[in-house]
Amino acid sequence: MSVTPPFDEMHNADGSIRDPYLILDEWLKEQPPQALSLMRSDAESLFRRLGITFAVYGSNEGTEKLIPFDIIPRIISAKEWRRLSKGIEQRVRALNAFLHDIYHRQEILKAGRVPERLILNNSAFCPEMMGLDPARGVYSHIIGVDIVRVGPDDFYVLEDNLRTPSGVSYMLENREAMLQLAPELFQRLKVAPVETYPETLRRTMESVAPANAPGSPNLVVLTPGIHNSAYFEHSFLADQMGAELCEGQDLFVENGKVYMRTTTGPERVDVIYRRIDDDFLDPLTFRPDSMLGVPGLFDAYRAGNVTLVNAPGTGIADDKAVYTYVPQIIEFYLGEKALLKNVPTYNCTNDEERAYVLEHLEELVVKEVHGSGGYGMLVGPASTRQMREEFRKKILARPDNYIVQPTLALSTCPTFVDRGIAPRHVDLRPYVLVGDDVRITPGGLTRVALKKGSLVVNSSQGGGTKDTWVLED
Amino acid sequence: MLGRTAQNLFWLSRYIERAENMARMFEVGYRMSLTSRREGSASEHLISMMQAAEVEEGFSRKHKQADVNAVAHYMIFDEENPSSVRSCLLAARTNARSVRTALTIEMWESINAAWLEFAEIRPRDVTGARLQELLGWIKQVSHTYRGALLSTFLRDAGYAFSQIGNFVERADNTARILDMKYYVLLPRATLVGGDVDIQQWTMILRAASAHRSYRHVYHDRYKAWNIADYLILRPEMPRSLGFCVSWINRTIDMLEEIYGARTAGHDAADAVTELLEGTTVDRIFEYGLHEFLTEFINRNNRMTDALAESYNFY
Numbered sequence: 001m002s003v004t005p006p007f008d009e010m011h012n013a014d015g016s017i018r019d020p021y022l023i024l025d026e027w028l029k030e031q032p033p034q035a036l037s038l039m040r041s042d043a044e045s046l047f048r049r050l051g052i053t054f055a056v057y058g059s060n061e062g063t064e065k066l067i068p069f070d071i072i073p074r075i076i077s078a079k080e081w082r083r084l085s086k087g088i089e090q091r092v093r094a095l096n097a098f099l100h101d102i103y104h105r106q107e108i109l110k111a112g113r114v115p116e117r118l119i120l121n122n123s124a125f126c127p128e129m130m131g132l133d134p135a136r137g138v139y140s141h142i143i144g145v146d147i148v149r150v151g152p153d154d155f156y157v158l159e160d161n162l163r164t165p166s167g168v169s170y171m172l173e174n175r176e177a178m179l180q181l182a183p184e185l186f187q188r189l190k191v192a193p194v195e196t197y198p199e200t201l202r203r204t205m206e207s208v209a210p211a212n213a214p215g216s217p218n219l220v221v222l223t224p225g226i227h228n229s230a231y232f233e234h235s236f237l238a239d240q241m242g243a244e245l246c247e248g249q250d251l252f253v254e255n256g257k258v259y260m261r262t263t264t265g266p267e268r269v270d271v272i273y274r275r276i277d278d279d280f281l282d283p284l285t286f287r288p289d290s291m292l293g294v295p296g297l298f299d300a301y302r303a304g305n306v307t308l309v310n311a312p313g314t315g316i317a318d319d320k321a322v323y324t325y326v327p328q329i330i331e332f333y334l335g336e337k338a339l340l341k342n343v344p345t346y347n348c349t350n351d352e353e354r355a356y357v358l359e360h361l362e363e364l365v366v367k368e369v370h371g372s373g374g375y376g377m378l379v380g381p382a383s384t385r386q387m388r389e390e391f392r393k394k395i396l397a398r399p400d401n402y403i404v405q406p407t408l409a410l411s412t413c414p415t416f417v418d419r420g421i422a423p424r425h426v427d428l429r430p431y432v433l434v435g436d437d438v439r440i441t442p443g444g445l446t447r448v449a450l451k452k453g454s455l456v457v458n459s460s461q462g463g464g465t466k467d468t469w470v471l472e473d
Numbered sequence: 474m475l476g477r478t479a480q481n482l483f484w485l486s487r488y489i490e491r492a493e494n495m496a497r498m499f500e501v502g503y504r505m506s507l508t509s510r511r512e513g514s515a516s517e518h519l520i521s522m523m524q525a526a527e528v529e530e531g532f533s534r535k536h537k538q539a540d541v542n543a544v545a546h547y548m549i550f551d552e553e554n555p556s557s558v559r560s561c562l563l564a565a566r567t568n569a570r571s572v573r574t575a576l577t578i579e580m581w582e583s584i585n586a587a588w589l590e591f592a593e594i595r596p597r598d599v600t601g602a603r604l605q606e607l608l609g610w611i612k613q614v615s616h617t618y619r620g621a622l623l624s625t626f627l628r629d630a631g632y633a634f635s636q637i638g639n640f641v642e643r644a645d646n647t648a649r650i651l652d653m654k655y656y657v658l659l660p661r662a663t664l665v666g667g668d669v670d671i672q673q674w675t676m677i678l679r680a681a682s683a684h685r686s687y688r689h690v691y692h693d694r695y696k697a698w699n700i701a702d703y704l705i706l707r708p709e710m711p712r713s714l715g716f717c718v719s720w721i722n723r724t725i726d727m728l729e730e731i732y733g734a735r736t737a738g739h740d741a742a743d744a745v746t747e748l749l750e751g752t753t754v755d756r757i758f759e760y761g762l763h764e765f766l767t768e769f770i771n772r773n774n775r776m777t778d779a780l781a782e783s784y785n786f787y
Contacts, residue, residue: 226570239574263784
């Protein structure tokens with residue numbers, strides 16, 4: 001295990017303050033002893049009152065939890081952000097080009113740059129999308145790229161999240177909370193706004209409306225309903241961009257067009273931001289037992305009468321096994337070298353790599369190929385002998401079900417915990433919108449592992465969030 | 474507007490109004506049980522009150538004895554009672570979550586805060602003075618919500634559906650509160666007009682928060698005829714059937730203006746109006762108060778069905 005300390009985003013190695021954090025540091029020193037805990041409890045009651053909660057599956061009705069909010073913002077300089085956003089833009093352009101290719105001529109498979117079996121036998125590959133032409137050729141319109149930082153200029157992409165990434169409402173509400181709690185900090189620092197996100201989302205959705213839609217297309221958000229864990233976000237986004245929030249039962253398809261049931265009868269729908277997984281979208285095309293979807297929706301989509309945001313089948317481009325090939329994908333479509341690094345990934349179906357993995361489990365991170373939320377994961381350096389033994393057996397039994405990566409020393413940010421301010425590990429999910437252009441909201445959602453030393457930032461595993469400030473020049 | 478949104482707004486307001494009225498009904502039954510012992514046992518009063526509130530059947534299925542604690546628990550906290558204050562507040566909040574985008578922040582916060590606060594209460598802590606306090610709080614929740622609605626809600630179709638829901642429910646409840654008189658007195662009809670009778674009519678005025686305003690209108694002692702006139706016909710009394718119905722009519726006209734079309738909802742509202750128009754208290758008593766109220770409640774229900782049909786509730 002590596003002994004180099006993780007990169008501290010606030011402090012240099014000699015203990016001095018890094019530039020972006022100078023003013024924050026001053027401000028923190030000015031705060032009287034109780035001020036921060038007061039701010040924290042204010043923030044909590046604010047979130048609870050607004051109902052910014054997520055439902056916990058398997059618990060009683062009415063049980064909704066708050067994601068802990070850390071009041072110390074994470075700060076990124078303008079220069080750091082420019083670098084990062086260039087890399088993100090490159091990635092999403094390449095991945096959209098990849099999706100278009102995979103669902104058309106499959107040049108990249110013919111060229112042998114990505115193995116054919118990896119795509120065509122993949123459960124995330126959606127044969128129904130073959131030959132279909134989404135508006136402007138965009139497949140993934142709303143993307144949340146998971147990024148970790150290990151050094152001043154060292155950023156790695158962990159996951160691309162091209163399906164239905166969540167969390168953007170936290171980015172927006174965290175900013176609202178900070179504006180209320182520490183307005184004076186915003187006077188001293190020039191923080192790039194994130195409030196434009198809903199308007200940009202609207203603009204993005206309008207730009208991919210079907211050709212036969214009227215000048216001002218009708219946009220809706222499609223939610224599985226109030227019991228979904230991200231329901232708050234669905235209603236929040238619909239509200240913020242002035243779109244109708246619909247459930248499957250509110251929509252129907254007639255003559256290849258989608259309508260919603262209004263008080264005055266059917267009203268045509270042009271663009272659907274769907275927060276329902278592919279499998280449940282349309283019981284006639286995908287899972288026949290889906291009660292959440294809209295029968296006939298896919299046919300309307302295929303006929304070009306409605307746009308689905310994001311398109312079905314985008315999961316093939318953020319599959320954990322395809323992830324390994326993203327640098328080649330970028331080179332193939334853009335002729336450029338990848339600006340952001342991929343985390344090296346061991347393939348357990350390869351005998352040599354598997355042997356290495358099993359020898360070094362205490363240094364590595366093991367993830368399930370289709371896992372999420374931090375479940376089904378082994379973090380080697382924090383694991384017990386027994387846990388490693390368990391994963392050894394699992395990997396041997398189903399080598400194709402796991403990917404293995406070195407443990408990254410995630411950067412830390414100052415975080416307000418029970419014993420005061422202490423460094424905690426963070427990651428970052430910037431949000432990208434792709435329509436007539438690629439637009440990245442400066443900042444994103446910073447997730448923080450509140451437990452000392454923990455590298456798992458998922459809210460289901462005791463993670464919290466922070467407001468993320470990108471400074472303007 | 475989605476038909477489902479219209480429906481949710483309609484029911485959201487109904488549930489809030491119902492929570493308030495359940496608190497009012499219970500309060501009356503409770504006071505009667507404390508002060509009208511000569512007229513019957515405590516449990517008889519509570520049972521007639523529950524009959525009027527249409528929760529008595531469910532109560533008897535669970536409880537052998539109608540004592541104050543059991544009734545308070547059933548009407549306020551019991552999850553199995555679909556009309557308990559708890560069920561109403563939860564249903565209101567669930568409806569509100571479904572249509573959050575159609576509500577103002579102020580409306581949402583008033584409902585959400587009420588539910589969060591209510592969910593913290595431990596039923597066994599609520600007895601005696603705390604019970605009175607809680608009943609007051611429940612009414613306050615309804616006032617806060619309505620205040621938020623009136624001062625922040627856009628005057629469009631959504632407002633109309635909320636208002637109709639509110640006043641359909643209120644009319645239903647006032648009719649039931651009045652009908653409670655019928656249940657209370659049923660076994661002792663000989664006493665109609667006596668002192669005791671008046672004491673119970675007073676309770677009914679209290680349930681409608683009308684025992685003081687009554688004096689402003691009638692400058693008279695509490696009299697059965699006046700009280701019935703007040704709660705059924707008086708246009709200036711905001712809980713009277715007449716007031717509720719005229720408000721509903723105005724709101725339905727508003728919908729006609731917004732949508733440019735008359736619907737079956739209007740006809741059903743006319744049927745309710747006919748029942749009240751041109752009638753007098755004398756005629757109502759002649760016809761039978763209970764019969765009159767039953768007919769009113771039925772026509773009121775038919776109006777809900779007609780609106781649901783006309784505006785695509787589902």
